[in-house]
Amino acid sequence: MKLILFFLTVILLLFSCTGRKEKKQNEGKTGVGTEIKKLTAEEKFKTMCGICHWQEMPGKPVAPPVFMVRRRYLMQYPGEEEFVNAVAGWVENPSREKALMHGAVERFNVMPKLGYAKEDVKEIAAYIYRTEFPMPEGMGRMHRGEGRGEMHRMGK
Numbered sequence: 422m423k424l425i426l427f428f429l430t431v432i433l434l435l436f437s438c439t440g441r442k443e444k445k446q447n448e449g450k451t452g453v454g455t456e457i458k459k460l461t462a463e464e465k466f467k468t469m470c471g472i473c474h475w476q477e478m479p480g481k482p483v484a485p486p487v488f489m490v491r492r493r494y495l496m497q498y499p500g501e502e503e504f505v506n507a508v509a510g511w512v513e514n515p516s517r518e519k520a521l522m523h524g525a526v527e528r529f530n531v532m533p534k535l536g537y538a539k540e541d542v543k544e545i546a547a548y549i550y551r552t553e554f555p556m557p558e559g560m561g562r563m564h565r566g567e568g569r570g571e572m573h574r575m576g577k
């Protein structure tokens with residue numbers, strides 16, 4: 422009888438411990454939820470666009486680096502407001518007809534429609550407008566006239 426009571430207590434103790442652990446994990450999860458809302462424009466860019474548009478992609482590129490996109494859009498839309506509207510309009514509904522970067526469309530196909538919230542995209546677009554991204558590796562060479570590479574064609 423004493424032995425059974427002993428085991429019962431041990432089991433109860435174990436249960437209360439795991440219970441407490443689970444609660445802690447759940448608290449962690451809600452913590453992460455609130456973190457997402459606090460992301461800066463830079464972090465939003467990196468997670469929502471950078472997976473395709475980042476500068477130093479390991480392996481084969483899947484989209485033109487943000488440096489190229491920014492430069493092409495600045496050529497067409499030098500003011501911040503028109504730039505932001507053009508980028509946000511593009512992300513909302515990308516299409517071959519609207520595309521400015523025909524070389525990139527040819528190479529990668531049209532950017533997929535992503536369904537992001539417009540206010541996030543506008544915040545990201547303003548961040549892109551205000552940020553001087555470094556020229557990606559290999560582009561400097563092309564601009565010094567040492568051959569016409571893929572990066573060059575992408576901007577056309």
Ligand code: HEC
Binds near residue numbers: 472490512521529531
């Ligand atoms: C799944 C990959 C992917 C993601 C994610 C992505 N893009 Fe793109 N994007 C592409 C590809 C591929 C192209 C090149 C083809 C084209 O121009 O449509 C492109 C082209 C563009 C262009 C140039 C369009 C033109 O005029 O030709 C802009 C501007 C752009 N992306 C902005 C963004 C922004 C801002 C985000 C994040 C909110 C984003 N992209 C997320 C793949 C992506």
